[in-house]
Every structure is written in C-alpha cells, then in structure tokens.
Amino acid sequence: MLKTCKRCFREFDEEDVLDTSPTTELADIFLQGIGVEDINDLCPECREELGVMNLLGFGL
Numbered sequence: 001m002l003k004t005c006k007r008c009f010r011e012f013d014e015e016d017v018l019d020t021s022p023t024t025e026l027a028d029i030f031l032q033g034i035g036v037e038d039i040n041d042l043c044p045e046c047r048e049e050l051g052v053m054n055l056l057g058f059g060l
Contacts, residue, residue, distance in 0.1 A: 001013070001014045002014070003040075003041065003043075005041070005042055005043035005046055006041045006042060007042050007043075007046045008043060008045070008046055010043055010045075012043040012044065012045075014040070016043075016044050017040045017043075017044060017047075019044060021048065021051075022051075023047075023048045023051030023052050023055060024044065024047045024048050024051055025051070026051040026054055026055055027039075027042075027047040027048065027049075027050040027051035027054065028047065028051075030050060030051070030054050031047075031050070
C-alpha cells in the first residue's frame, strides 16, 4: 500500500518502512522522543536523513 510522506510529500511503499538501519533507528528514537504519533508516516529517506542529522548533532 502506498502512503504519502508527511515531510516531503513523496509516495512510498508502506513495506519499505520495515527496513531498518542504525540511522533510521536513531531517527525513530528521536521522533518518539518529540512525540510524533506515527513514525511510519515518514518515508525511509526522510527518516534516514533525520537520523544522520541527529548523529551529526544538528537536530532538526
């Protein structure tokens, strides 16, 4: 099933969200910490980008 990313508005396959990497895990922890209701509303690319930015210390 296709979903639309709430950050970049690209369509992505809901099954792609199941793939995890250390950066997406870091993004998930960050998103849960700031109270995002459904972290699966973001595409894998946006989640990875948020994880990398947090890893580098830039935050949002």
